Amino acid sequence: MYSPVYLFNNDSAVVVNSENSQGLSLCELTTLHLGPIDWQINRGECVSLSGASGSGKSLLLRALADLDPHGGEVSLDGQSALSMPGHLWRRRVGLLPAEPFWWVQRVGEHFDQPEAALLDALGLDVKVLEWEVARCSTGERQRLALARLLQNSPEVLLLDEPTAALDPQSVERVEALLEAYRREHEAVVIWVSHDAAQRQRVAQRHYSIKGRGLSEVTA
Amino acid sequence: MNFIVLSPLDLGIASLLVVLLSLLSFRLALGISRKLLFAALRTTAQLLLIGVVLKLLFANVHLGWIALMSLIMLLAAGRIVMERQEHRFIGWWGYGVGTLSMFLSSFAVTLITLLLIIRPEPWYQPQYAIPLLGMMLGNTMNGVALGLERLTSSVHQQRRVIEARLIQGQSWCDAIAIIRRESMRVGMVPMLNAMAAAGVVSLPGMMTGQILAGAEPMEAVKYQILIMFLIASGTGFGTMGAVHFAARRLFDERERLRLDRIG
Numbered sequence: 364m365y366s367p368v369y370l371f372n373n374d375s376a377v378v379v380n381s382e383n384s385q386g387l388s389l390c391e392l393t394t395l396h397l398g399p400i401d402w403q404i405n406r407g408e409c410v411s412l413s414g415a416s417g418s419g420k421s422l423l424l425r426a427l428a429d430l431d432p433h434g435g436e437v438s439l440d441g442q443s444a445l446s447m448p449g450h451l452w453r454r455r456v457g458l459l460p461a462e463p464f465w466w467v468q469r470v471g472e473h474f475d476q477p478e479a480a481l482l483d484a485l486g487l488d489v490k491v492l493e494w495e496v497a498r499c500s501t502g503e504r505q506r507l508a509l510a511r512l513l514q515n516s517p518e519v520l521l522l523d524e525p526t527a528a529l530d531p532q533s534v535e536r537v538e539a540l541l542e543a544y545r546r547e548h549e550a551v552v553i554w555v556s557h558d559a560a561q562r563q564r565v566a567q568r569h570y571s572i573k574g575r576g577l578s579e580v581t582a
Numbered sequence: 583m584n585f586i587v588l589s590p591l592d593l594g595i596a597s598l599l600v601v602l603l604s605l606l607s608f609r610l611a612l613g614i615s616r617k618l619l620f621a622a623l624r625t626t627a628q629l630l631l632i633g634v635v636l637k638l639l640f641a642n643v644h645l646g647w648i649a650l651m652s653l654i655m656l657l658a659a660g661r662i663v664m665e666r667q668e669h670r671f672i673g674w675w676g677y678g679v680g681t682l683s684m685f686l687s688s689f690a691v692t693l694i695t696l697l698l699i700i701r702p703e704p705w706y707q708p709q710y711a712i713p714l715l716g717m718m719l720g721n722t723m724n725g726v727a728l729g730l731e732r733l734t735s736s737v738h739q740q741r742r743v744i745e746a747r748l749i750q751g752q753s754w755c756d757a758i759a760i761i762r763r764e765s766m767r768v769g770m771v772p773m774l775n776a777m778a779a780a781g782v783v784s785l786p787g788m789m790t791g792q793i794l795a796g797a798e799p800m801e802a803v804k805y806q807i808l809i810m811f812l813i814a815s816g817t818g819f820g821t822m823g824a825v826h827f828a829a830r831r832l833f834d835e836r837e838r839l840r841l842d843r844i845g
Binding site: 428429430431432444445448449450451453454457458460462463464465466473511512515 | 742743744745746747748749750751752753754760834836837838839840
């Protein structure tokens with residue numbers, strides 16, 4: 364069984380207090396398809412998000428990472444996104460897109476200090492760092508993109524179908540890793556998934572897109 | 583100066599060659615025989631017109647007229663740069679980014695040359711100022727147009743790659759760095775090639791003109807070397823400036839990639 368304890372250096376973990384400004388808050392957020400949305404997700408909480416293709420899930424996640432212009436305000440632990448430069452916000456609010464892209468040829472060049480333990484937990488060999496990205500399978504690339512994102516120790520994880528291209532064993536690994544990461548970093552996780560069983564496994568609250576808004580659902 | 587004055591008859595003989603070429607292309611059904619004649623007429627008209635303008639300008643040496651002429655040349659160059667862009671910036675920027683960079687580099691280099699190097703009396707003497715500025719603008723225009731075109735087309739193609747870097751928390755500067763470097767280089771390559779070929783493959787036009795007009799070859803060569811340096815620096819600075827401003831404009835204050843700013 365995978366043990367998370369040695370995996371993440373806990374220095375940056377934030378102490379949770381009872382203030383209700385802790386976590387990710389959306390105030391009247393509007394995107395192309397959605398809004399205005401008010402939403403509060405607490406530290407250490409994972410919520411699932413579902414909805415038909417094209418309903419605006421991915422665009423919502425992009426707005427949260429401040430990649431697209433949007434209305435309203437997003438804040439983390441009471442700190443507005445606007446209070447810091449865009450790139451610093453995106454280091455704290457990490458987006459894993461459904462189709463990750465790579466900017467240099469070799470896998471390893473996308474990592475500052477590759478952690479063997481992290482790759483191992485994802486079922487990847489360290490040798491993969493020597494490979495060219497083009498040589499990796501879709502599933503390998505999806506897991507590598509997750510490892511790449513976790514390097515920044517984001518406090519919020521926006522996961523857009525993170526296990527869509529994975530075999531069952533890898534799905535299990537990724538779920539276990541993200542569970543450990545969430546607990547250890549008290550991270551906020553928004554998990555987009557089309558798989559009802561997975562939503563039930565990974566998330567404590569469940570949301571679905573209805574019209575221009577979000578509604579809480581049982582699974 | 584001891585050069586042979588051309589008569590209208592001389593030009594007429596040369597024009598017969600173009601007419602002949604046009605006839606031949608008609609026979610070969612190249613579909614450009616009309617265009618060829620039209621272009622020959624157009625170039626004649628434009629050059630005669632500029633001849634008249636320069637004559638007037640030389641006769642009335644006044645800073646205001648020269649400034650007006652320079653402005654017209656700049657705006658025309660800016661228009662050409664804009665028209666060469668497949669993906670141009672929306673609004674004022676589409677015209678402004680190239681024009682402003684050309685203004686900054688070409689005018690600065692021309693002024694430095696007139697005030698510090700050639701030092702005619704007065705410094706804005708049109709016989710020096712206008713051809714110099716023309717050569718600067720003509721070459722800078724190419725660099726700016728190439729650099730901008732490479733930048734915007736690369737960003738279009740590699741949009742997702744740039745966004746992957748932004749998602750990873752890189753600054754906009756890091757996310758565009760490779761493309762920006764590449765674009766600046768592309769804009770400056772023709773100028774490098776021209777310097778390499780000068781005198782070996784091609785006799786540059788300005789030098790040729792001076793020699794035809796009876797100038798001492800060594801004197802013409804010195805002028806040409808000066809011009810090569812000026813063109814190189816003007817094109818280089820102009821291209822860097824244009825690519826720099828344009829790259830900045832591709833991102834907003836939240837460091838988002840804004841492809842909606844180019845059409």
